[in-house]
Amino acid sequence: MNKSSMLDYIWLVPALPLFGAALLLLFGKRIGEPIAGWIATALMFGSFVVSIFMFGALRGLPSGEHAHTVKLFDWFASGGFKVSMGFLADPLSVTWILFVTGIATLIHLYSIGYMHGDARFSRFFAYLNLFVASMLILVLGSNFLVTFLGWEGVGLCSYLLISFWFERNSAAVAGKKAFVTTRVGDFGFMIAMFLLFASLGTLDYAAVGEKIGGISSGTITAIALLLFLGAIGKSAQIPLHFWLPDAMEGPTPVSALIHAATMVTAGIFIVARAHPIFEASQAAQDVVMWVGAITALLAATVALVQTDIKRVLAYSTVSQLGYMFLALGVGAYTAAIGLVVAHAFFKAALFLGSGSVIHGLDENQDIRTMGRLRKYMPLTGFGFIVAWLAIAGLPPFAGFWAKDEVLAKAFFHGDYAVWLIGVVAAILTAFYMTRETFLVWFGNERFAAVSAETEVDGEVAHSEIHADSHAESHETGMISTESPTVAYGTAPAPARLNHAPHEAPATMTIPVLILAALAAIGGFIILPFKGFEYLTQFLEPVFETVKPIEAPSFAAGFALSTLAVVIAVTGVLIGRGMYRKGLEDPADDPINRRLGSLGRVFGNAYYFDAVLARCVDGPIRRFAEWIANTVDQGIIDGAVNGVASGVASISSGVRRAQGGVVRQYALVVFAGAAALLIFALVRS
Amino acid sequence: MVTLVLFIAFAIIALVGALGVVISRNPVHSALWLVATLLSMAGFFILEGAYLVSAVQVIVYASAIVVLFLFVIMLLGVDREESLTDPLKVQRPVALMLGLVVFALLIGLMGNHWATGAQSATAALESGDGGNVERVAREIFTTYLWPFELTSALLVVAVVGGVALARRSRRAEAASEVAQ
Amino acid sequence: MIVTPTWYLVLAAALFSIGAVGMLVRRNVIVMFMCVELMLNAVNLTFVTFSKTLNDLSGQVAVFFVLVVAAAEVAIGLALIVAIFRRRHTGTTADDISELRG
Structure with a gap:
């Protein structure tokens, strides 16, 4: 088969999971528990296989071509506004679909074990499939509008999946929070599209790339910043980052999917896809870079003191995404994408591993009451530890190469301040991941039912900090006692496990191990040596207009890499020093002593949520109430009610014609027939 | 001459039957009058050379459908006689008047050219081989x-x-x- | 005197009008149904008459289709009547079945 005609089948990639979603939504109940999961997984795997074929087909294109647009049909055409439903197969989108479908397949497989026994088992897989399908549409769209379709689909599915256990108030609230927050970004995306169309008359990526030079630099900057607003909404960057940690309320596979494959990488993708716009505006690039750098640092500091196994990972994702935006901002697109791929591998492994831990410990998520679990869950532990080494940035794992590449590009681009921030964040990353790993897998066992003595201690600490958390919950109105996630400041709940933790079933351990293996070796596609830069070479055609950042000499690059190793090892060693023995008392975390009052600031995520809640609760709520009571009730409802009562008075007269007596109707019909005959007679 | 006599005879039966359907107070009688009208229709069809239609009229209409009517009447036991006064007061005079108007209009329209279609070349009534039945069948199963x-x-x-x-x-x- | 097509058409018009008036004045649903059949037959007669006048078989074919529709209509209509009669034991004239009003 001809290579480019093979690319015509790229629509199969999103179509397969979309079909799965429709099938499971319609017949899920009838299909029943294990089979629904296997169907969803099989379709996802099919999509992955198709993606591999697409990759092969793209490699086989003649050297001049490197992109293939598949136009399925005209979506709508009205006047000069013409949008086609089309897919764009180029190295960028194919890279994305490869890791999205691959990781999604593993997460689906994992979910079969994780969701075992859930009442809405098949519904869960329908949503998962829809989630991935939306992400694939987002990535494959050949114009902004198709991407926006997937963009909104991803938002919807994240809402459905985060609040999947909607019986729990905290889950329902977290889903709403994610949806509303990302909506703020979506408006930016939409206005950017309006501006683009108004100034260029097209939304096609190819056409936009060609014509972008023709418009004024102010407009370009506005478009770029609005697009970036959409990106930070989806990718959880400051100031729209606060939904992601709460998204932990969803089932753990959903967290893994959101953090690794779908959703949060959408923001990275859209900036990479729209890079001609960003390249044309230095101001916008600087904003991207600084937002990324600040987010990377602040999120890393918050992650230092979190006590929930998934919250540490959530802030870590925010921080890593900050790195990616940092790289995008300095123009190192391939470095950013390399980090996206590497991050997808190790973060998926970490999340799935922590899901197994939570599963094995009867829904305990507090790392202060874990410890030495590698003895009980050796396979999961092995996968988690490999992923930890990867994210901490130790060679030769994927995280090292990816992060080193980003920092080196920032350094050689001349942004030394940003580079320094990145280095500090890297030490913090190595430290907090070491903390989590040692607290969970090494040290002393703290999960068994506690003795009376520690319980008393815990009680004291509890009452002390309780006032604090109570005040916060009053301010935000969002923290529910039912929530399984452990917010900073609450004392550890007394351990209550009566049996030894158990290893997860094979459907759950295999994905973790595969992902860990990928996290270990995945870095070899982005080696910074000439001739080994596979990803860079593959992506080069997409970014051919971007000026590459080169290291001035091999020695300089080598020095930076060595520095990166030193940084990572430092962070790991500090963490190991503090947590090697675990915690003697679960309520007394040494990091809190070291940080002092700073710990409280970090732990409460710089009081961002509290301040936001106060703003929304005060003036914004009053304004909304004014609108609701005065404008809506008086003016809008008044008009609506007036129209309605007018119609009602007319219709009460007309309804007499509808007497319900068939013979009267027949009489009228017959009279109508007579009238028609009269008409015929008169006309002829 | 024979045609004329037959036409007048059938016409009288048809009209009387139709009036009988409308006037009889008992639904069973109505159904029997209906049979008379339907059978005389079959007679008209024979007079006009539509033999197949005539046979179908007898088999389907005059027997099957009327039997179905009678069956339902008997099954439900609704052979009660209707009262003579109409609860809807205007219904009866208006209906009669409208009926006469429509009849007059139809007659009036007959004088015009409202029924001038081109004569068929493909499915002529008189020419071609085979009888009426065969030709109608061919028409149905081709066109x-x-x-x-x-x-x-x-x-x-x-x-x-x-x-x-x-x-x-x-x-x-x-x-x-x-x-x- | 020769029987011209006009005679048939006048007769058909008369039958149609009688059927229509009967449909309007009778209250027994089954008799109303019979009047509908009368109207359909009047139309059939016109079809056959024009078939002869215009020398075209299509008129006779049309009668078949009218017949099929009439048969289907009778089947459904009578089934409806049976269903209605079963539900309500008193007041089964067309005027009584008037729940569908505005």
């Missing part, structure tokens, strides 16, 4: 094959619908028993 097949679907739908409507569901039965 009108698709609509003909669709009518079979229509009939199937009607049969299924009839069964579904008339079937007494268990639940409804239980409910009516409770009500009683």
Whole structure:
């Protein structure tokens, strides 16, 4: 088969999971528990296989071509506004679909074990499939509008999946929070599209790339910043980052999917896809870079003191995404994408591993009451530890190469301040991941039912900090006692496990191990040596207009890499020093002593949520109430009610014609027939 | 001459039958008058050379459909006589007047050219080989094959619908028993 | 005197009008149904008459289709009547079945 005609089948990639979603939504109940999961997984795997074929087909294109647009049909055409439903197969989108479908397949497989026994088992897989399908549409769209379709689909599915256990108030609230927050970004995306169309008359990526030079630099900057607003909404960057940690309320596979494959990488993708716009505006690039750098640092500091196994990972994702935006901002697109791929591998492994831990410990998520679990869950532990080494940035794992590449590009681009921030964040990353790993897998066992003595201690600490958390919950109105996630400041709940933790079933351990293996070796596609830069070479055609950042000499690059190793090892060693023995008392975390009052600031995520809640609760709520009571009730409802009562008075007269007596109707019909005959007679 | 006599005879039967359907107070009588009209229709069809249509008229209309009517009347026991006064006061005079107006209009329209279609070259009534039955059959199974097949679907739908409507569901039965 | 097509058409018009008036004045649903059949037959007669006048078989074919529709209509209509009669034991004239009103 001809290579480019093979690319015509790229629509199969999103179509397969979309079909799965429709099938499971319609017949899920009838299909029943294990089979629904296997169907969803099989379709996802099919999509992955198709993606591999697409990759092969793209490699086989003649050297001049490197992109293939598949136009399925005209979506709508009205006047000069013409949008086609089309897919764009180029190295960028194919890279994305490869890791999205691959990781999604593993997460689906994992979910079969994780969701075992859930009442809405098949519904869960329908949503998962829809989630991935939306992400694939987002990535494959050949114009902004198709991407926006997937963009909104991803938002919807994240809402459905985060609040999947909607019986729990905290889950329902977290889903709403994610949806509303990302909506703020979506408006930016939409206005950017309006501006683009108004100034260029097209939304096609190819056409936009060609014509972008023709418009004024102010407009370009506005478009770029609005697009970036959409990106930070989806990718959880400051100031729209606060939904992601709460998204932990969803089932753990959903967290893994959101953090690794779908959703949060959408923001990275859209900036990479729209890079001609960003390249044309230095101001916008600087904003991207600084937002990324600040987010990377602040999120890393918050992650230092979190006590929930998934919250540490959530802030870590925010921080890593900050790195990616940092790289995008300095123009190192391939470095950013390399980090996206590497991050997808190790973060998926970490999340799935922590899901197994939570599963094995009867829904305990507090790392202060874990410890030495590698003895009980050796396979999961092995996968988690490999992923930890990867994210901490130790060679030769994927995280090292990816992060080193980003920092080196920032350094050689001349942004030394940003580079320094990145280095500090890297030490913090190595430290907090070491903390989590040692607290969970090494040290002393703290999960068994506690003795009376520690319980008393815990009680004291509890009452002390309780006032604090109570005040916060009053301010935000969002923290529910039912929530399984452990917010900073609450004392550890007394351990209550009566049996030894158990290893997860094979459907759950295999994905973790595969992902860990990928996290270990995945870095070899982005080696910074000439001739080994596979990803860079593959992506080069997409970014051919971007000026590459080169290291001035091999020695300089080598020095930076060595520095990166030193940084990572430092962070790991500090963490190991503090947590090697675990915690003697679960309520007394040494990091809190070291940080002092700073710990409280970090732990409460710089009081961002509290301040936001106060703003929304005060003036914004009053304004909304004014609108609701005065404008809506008086003016809008008044008009609506007036129209309605007018119609009602007319219709009460007309309804007499509808007497319900068939013979009267027949009489009228017959009279109508007579009238028609009269008409015929008169006309002829 | 024979044609004239036959026409007048059939016409009288048809009109009397039609009036009988409308006037009889007992539905069974109405049904019997209907048979008279339908049979005389078959006679008209023979006079006009439409032999197949005539046969179908007798078999389907005069027997099958009328039997169905009688069957339902007997099944439901609705052969009660209707009262002579109409509760809707204007209905009867208006209906009669409208009927006369429509009749007059139809007659009036007959004088015009409203019924001038071009004469058919393909499916002529008189020429061609075979009798009337054969020619009608050929026409149905060539020119009108698709609509003909669709009518079979229509009939199937009607049969299924009839069964579904008339079937007494268990639940409804239980409910009516409770009500009683 | 020769029987011309006009005679048939006048007769058909008369039958149609009688059927229509009957449909309007009778209250027994089954008799109303019979009047509809009368109207349909009047139309059939016109079809056959024009078939002869215009020397075209299509008129006779049309009668078949009218017949099929009439048969389907009778089947459904009578089934409806049976269903209605079963539900209500008193007041079964067309005027009584008037729940569908505005």
